[in-house]
Amino acid sequence: METIQIKGAKRENFGKKGSKDVRREGRVPAVIYGGHEEPIHFSLEEKEMKPLLFTPNSYIVELDIDGRKEQAVMRDVQFHPVKDYPMHVDFFRVLPGKPVAIDVPVKIVGNSEGVKLGGKLTVQKRKLRISGLVENLPDFLEVDITNLGIGKSIFVGDLRYDNLTLLTPATTSVCAVIMTRAARGAAAAAAAGK
The missing domain is CATH 2.40.240.10 (Ribosomal Protein L25; Chain P)
Structure with missing residues (x-):
């Protein structure tokens, strides 16, 4: 850090x-x-x-x-x-040798499946509180959204980092891909064409 x-x-x-x-x-x-x-x-x-x-x-x-x-x-x-x-x-x-609690920024990485299909990525949590030794503290926490589909969310409980403890509650949503009107229309058109 x-x-x-x-x-x-x-x-x-x-x-x-x-x-x-x-x-x-x-x-x-x-x-x-x-x-x-x-x-x-x-x-x-x-x-x-x-x-x-x-x-x-x-x-x-x-x-x-x-x-x-x-x-x-x-x-x-x-x-x-x-x-x-x-x-x-x-x-x-x-x-030295004692863990410290600090809020660290979230960095979204990857290209979401849901966004490719017309969904919209929303980020609910820009920082997460973590605890760890000073030498293990990162500048940011990467959150990979590659497999995130429409209507799905990533929660704090889904994340794992080496040598760090997440203090933000596990039920807190970090990001989600929501259905947009355009994606809803495309899904309806695809269903009607079958």
């Missing part, structure tokens, strides 16, 4: 007032927690956060907080309800 490096500065003032002061400086309040260590409260430059926030990809984040190096995954971001800028970011520590 790709990594992104971000520099942060430790902060001493917590709570609403401390967070407002940090935001006034153009920075985003953040916290890293997890493992057996104490949480670290720090702030980040808002512009440094953009490659991490405004992308469909998932990353391992290498934080440099006043010289202290931490490896983490982004767990949660709170955005301003009106102006849509990040107000707070939570990171979770990545510990």
Whole structure:
């Protein structure tokens, strides 16, 4: 999995007032927690956060907080309800030898049988939550739709990946091929011609 490096500065003032002061400086309040260590409260430059926030990809984040190096995954971001800028970011520590849970993008591969017959492919889930060791985490999860017929779906329970555990519920639909009006008309014409 790709990594992104971000520099942060430790902060001493917590709570609403401390967070407002940090935001006034153009920075985003953040916290890293997890493992057996104490949480670290720090702030980040808002512009440094953009490659991490405004992308469909998932990353391992290498934080440099006043010289202290931490490896983490982004767990949660709170955005301003009106102006849509990040107000707070939570990171979770990545510990060697311990599995980490992260949302990874789905990559659809193959040419569906159902689409060839006039069906329409719909993707219901763009990311799946997985758990695994950092060295086993992929940049994306391939979902092969070659054998997917009209009216059929691929569920999370149908997928298998080496060294990874899928945390998204098994009954969640990832993608499906639905019948279109054109395919329905073609099927009716074929049935009438018999």
